[in-house]
Amino acid sequence: MQVVLLQSAKDDLRDGFLFYARQGGEHLGHYFLASLQGDLSALSVSGGIHGKHFGCHRALSRRFPYSIYYDIGDGKVRVYGILGNRRDPGWIGRRLNEARGQPRFRPPSL
Numbered sequence: 001m002q003v004v005l006l007q008s009a010k011d012d013l014r015d016g017f018l019f020y021a022r023q024g025g026e027h028l029g030h031y032f033l034a035s036l037q038g039d040l041s042a043l044s045v046s047g048g049i050h051g052k053h054f055g056c057h058r059a060l061s062r063r064f065p066y067s068i069y070y071d072i073g074d075g076k077v078r079v080y081g082i083l084g085n086r087r088d089p090g091w092i093g094r095r096l097n098e099a100r101g102q103p104r105f106r107p108p109s110l
Helices: 007-024 026-046 089-099
Strands: 002-005 056-060 066-073 076-084
Touching (some): 002 007, 002 026, 007 026, 007 076, 007 089, 026 066, 026 076, 076 089
Antiparallel strands (some): 056 066
């Protein structure tokens, strides 16, 4: 299957690179990108076997505390987000809904 990164996932990779480059230098940032690229490539074979969280399949990164959120359709793996596992679960859910083009949840006014 072809792995397609949506713009939201590309932005997440850039943010992760910048975070790790600030923490440990540019070498660590590039190691982050290379590790995630390997995880993303593996989805071409293993896409769809992962459990669902927040309405998307979730694959855990092997080296970094990140998850790859994706769906499968038309023979393609569409990656919506590559998000840190330490983020607030509510934030992750809202972020993925926005990436999938679903409206944000708004509580009813009282």
